[in-house]
Amino acid sequence: MESAATFFQEATVKGGGSPLTGRNGLGSPDYQFRNTKKKVPLDELLKQIQEMADLPLEESKTLPAETYTSEEFLDWEIENVLGGGWxxxxxxxxxxxxxxxxxxxxxxxxxxxxxxxxxxxxxxxxxxxxxxxxxxxxxxxxxxxxxxxxxxxxxxxxxxxxxxxxxxxxxxxxxxxxxxxxxxxxxxxxxxxxxxxxxxxxxxxQGFIFVNISGDAEPLAEQYQELKKDVQGWQMEDMDVVIAKSWDCPFNWKVLVENFMEGYHHMGAHCKTLQPLMPARDTWTDGEHSHSVRVNLPYRDSVPTTGDSDFEAIPTLDPEHYRQMAVFLGQPTFLLFTAPDRVFWYRIEPISADRSRLLTTCMVPKKAKEDPKYDEKMEEAEKMLVDFHLEDMEVCTAVQRGFYAKGYQRGRLSHLEMPLWLIHRYYAARARGTYPTFDRPAAPSQAPS
Known part of the structure; x- marks a missing residue:
């Protein structure tokens, strides 16, 4: 039987058709399921999210499965989280x-x-x-x-x-x-x-074009003040998108966002790709902000500052970013993965409760194109982007399948999954008609002492 990774690569990356089949759109025959679970009312889901968000990180849990499977909940998100945001x-x-x-x-x-x-x-x-x-x-x-x-x-x-x-x-x-x-x-x-x-x-x-469907969101300059401080060193308005891959995703949009934002799964899903470079145990999350989340992914001490496949490091970065990568979320869906010489940007588009569309890109400074080995380095960068994302596609698809199972249980979160807790607190705040830190104390940073 062909592997899920091979299936996704041939069907999605190489343009061989969408891996979305069946009523719920869950991929190849290996990923079919029947949704026989009893529906949980929207008001009960929102209540459970609020109760969870008020727990400290040490007692935090995952969200109810229905927040990833219910079209009614997606409608609420479109009205209160997605359509009302940038x-x-x-x-x-x-x-x-x-x-x-x-x-x-x-x-x-x-x-x-x-x-x-x-x-x-x-x-x-x-x-x-x-x-x-x-x-x-x-x-x-x-x-x-x-x-x-x-x-x-x-x-x-x-x-x-x-x-x-x-x-x-x-x-x-x-x-x-x-x-x-x-x-x-x-x-x-x-x-x-x-x-x-x-x-x-x-x-x-920062060179990105945003839309606010509701038309009444605060200006981005106000919402992303903290995020701008974090990312302005990359000068992304002067970068070019040099790689772009489209993916049909048989899972809820939040599954991708949560997976993207935590380094805990490096030790499992990315044990051969990212874990050797950025061990899960060393990752840590910045303090809570109202509209963004930042996670730091320090390099292993043995990893050289630059490699053969790297371009010249961007000189305007804060020194800390020369020895680490970082992931950022501009709420609700703006995803960035930064390196000393480039930026990966993901665009996630919800389609239904269990389907989404994704664009994964790599951006480099215009000067990088002058590198004599540019084509060779881009080929390697594209392979890396596809390789570790195929690993994410496999686990995200399997996670979506688990949400429909009668055996689903709300799991406890590790301290390395603080980004999920912060994202869930954002949903709870939107249910209250506000934003994190506006009516609750901000959670502190996990920065090493």
Missing amino acids: MCLAHQSQIPKPGDFINMDIMGEPMIVVHGKDGEFRVLSRVCPHRAMDIMPPGFGYDGHGPAEARDGKSDCGHTRIFLCPYHHWSFELDGKMKGGPEMHKAKNFCRQDVGLKTYRSEVW
């Missing part, structure tokens, strides 16, 4: 020229992230204001019926002068304003200045 959609290096765009669907909303003619980055709806047609369906509509051209052979990236709806050829400027509507001259009081693609509230932060 979600990172793209990095400006992915759409460097005016007219470049990326299509994506975020929680059922078809969107375009576009580089405008005026140099501004915007997030627009793809829903035509005429008859609700998706103006950029997969493949950009019908052959020969639109000005948009796919870029780099990707069906979600392209370049265009205008947006043209393939249904009735209504056209729109790159800022969403209507350009033309054929045969609308007999429609009484019709004025194209009153019509356009919906514009979502967006901001550019």
Whole structure:
């Protein structure tokens, strides 16, 4: 029987189709299940989360299984956690020229992230204001019926002068304003200045393009004050995305976020990849912040400062970052994994309670491309990115399966899983209509004395 890692690599990374099958979307035949568990009401789930969040770390537990399997709970998250927060959609290096765009669907909303003619980055709806047609369906509509051209052979990236709806050829400027509507001259009081693609509230932060679907979140500069202090040394606005891998994930979005943020699983899932470099026992979590989580992953003493596959270390980093990697979460879904010479950024998109879409990327300073061994180093970096993520795909898929089992039990958390506890405290705070540290004392740092 082929391994789960081989299955995911062939089906997802190499474009051989999605590993999502069955009613609940859980992968190959090895990952099928039946959900026969009794539903827990939403108000009871929120109560349990609150009770758990008020426990000290030493007594903390995992969340109820239904928070990873219930569509009702996902609806609550979309309203109170995801849609009300800032979600990172793209990095400006992915759409460097005016007219470049990326299509994506975020929680059922078809969107375009576009580089405008005026140099501004915007997030627009793809829903035509005429008859609700998706103006950029997969493949950009019908052959020969639109000005948009796919870029780099990707069906979600392209370049265009205008947006043209393939249904009735209504056209729109790159800022969403209507350009033309054929045969609308007999429609009484019709004025194209009153019509356009919906514009979502967006901001550019550290080179990343974010959207706030609800439109009422505090500015990113306010929410990510602490995170900016942590990551500004990488100067990510001057980096380029040089590797990007798309993954269909048969598990809840929180499974990926929690897995990403703790180093405890290095000793198990990554025993041959990350554990030799960054032992689990040495990882530690920074003190609690209202909108971000930071975890430090010190290198083993025997690991050299630089290796053959590394680029020149970024000179603007704080000295501590030359001897460690770190993972960061900008609540609710902005994930960064930093090294002295590069940054890995993950974009997670919830689809349903047990399905999500993921983009894993590697970013390097523009100067890194001048390295004579750039191609060789990128090949090695891509292999590493795929190798350790395949390990994560296996365990995350198996974890999702466990949530449906009658044998599921809420486990106790290790001190090395403090990031999960902080993330759960964030959900509890959102259920109270606030944020961590606003109405509770902040948890202290685990920094070694």
